Amino acid sequence: MSEVYIVAACRTPIGSFQGQFEKHSAVELGTVAIAEAVKRASLQPEDVNQVIMGQVLTAGQGQNPARQAALGAKIPTSSTAYTLNLLCGSGLKTVALGYQGIKNGDYEVIVAGGQESMTRAEHSAYLRNAKMGNLNLSDTLLKDGLHDAVNKDTHMGHTAENLAKIYGISREAQDEFACKSQNKTEKAVTDGFFEKEIVGVPDKKTGNLIAKDEFPKFGTTVEKLSKFRPCFISNGTVTAGNASGINDGAAAVLLVSEKQLKQRQLTPFSANRGICRGWS
Template sequence: MTISRDVFVVGAARTAIGTYGGTLKDTPLADLATLAVRTAIERSGAAADSIGHLAMGNVIPTEPRDAYLSRVAAINAGLSKETPAFNVNRLCGSGLQAIVSAAQSVLLGDCELAIGAGAESMSRGPYHVNTARWGARMGDTAMVDYTVGILHDPFHKIHMGITAENVAEQFGITRSMMDELAAESHHRAAKAIAEGRFKSQIVPVEIVTRKGTVSFDTDEHVKADTTVETLAKMKPAFKKDGGLVTAGNASGINDGAAAVVLASAEAVKAGGLKPLARLVAYAHAGVEPKIMGIGRCQRPNSH
């Protein structure tokens, strides 16, 4: 969709990204979300009570209050109790959808300032015991790993890693191409960290340990010493016979949160806010579930 009214990003913040089972594994999801939202507002220069709407992307609720994670983060971050909030779930695109949804609130004139945010704690994903409520009656019962479950296509019952294998087969992507891209990604991220390029984005997460308080402020999933040679030695993770996707070249499983404050041109002028970026357009598309990873390249339906 082409934007018909100027919408600007006037504030942004994110936590550092914690790896699965890493530094953020014991930090509640709501705390991460609240920290990102509060900091984004502070950096924007806008008053918290001037925010008219908040959209929060989340896929894996980790405890009951996460069912309304957006509202919990909004109130805990200092937004007015009269400010509405809602969760959105578009799986990997949930945070982006939250930004789109927040922008739509501004575009439609529902408000002049809105927040689009996203938060996940994959390390704290729950286990479901589907027989617990009404009883297993007799015999063993299972615990379903929700985090692993959401990484599966519900139609073909295949892991996301297999959909990546399908994309590789259909579009001629080789193992060496995957490993080269993965290694380059780590190198670029490591270089950016070393040069301090992410410092202005990140708000530190204060974590209390037995040895004192630790300030978590550096992405920990990045491996600076990753090479194509070491990646080439890794075994396929999802398709044992002839598979290409490994734990080294696949997407990571992580924890973290981020938020942006969006404002209309009128709000920018009235509040003396400083635009960081302007939203130009957005689009949505659906694809065959077996190759879901190609969705970002799909030509969207006109609307």
């Protein structure tokens, strides 16, 4: 069985909700990431055997968004593509599946990654039985992305509150962790740490490249975070300052077999020697 190697990786900048990527679909962001991963590996689109992209918010986005993004990146129709939904683990799972596909000898070159636009998640309504009158719209960002499908009144934020209570994670501890995360990100951005991994996305209005993360909050302090109100329950600990963000972006890696690595004289980032299984 072949070893599996990562030979290229890239991502778009991360956009804030209704921010710099409000006019870009998940497919458009994914197209940029896929094309750049292929380019960085010094391969051609026709060299790719399969594309696997994770995406949770697919309602109203058209058939198989991964295929759409692959076609946008000039990957030929002779290659396969499919979209994966494992919620927050979607993008990571695509890499595991890509690994398995090459390890088993089914493929030799695979692009794996994820694409999402939380900004452009659509609203939906069931119209088939409606003869007249008003209809309620469902926000698919909430219904498909953030609300528990089994316990329908449970938001992801409520789960965070439940975990904080079970494990005794105080508001202060959450704010401190969030502050450290933002401060580390600020330093990394200032030091140019992310520049090599980011591929710019053309702005639809100006044509200029959007090449910087929008979401990091420079100058974050614990004192500033302490002023945020709880989001989900009145006496809660989870706030807009210490919770995960609502964002837009895409990322992709290019996986190859050992045969392709040697034949094309590619330089690997790493050898992928195993996978882990998770539940989401």
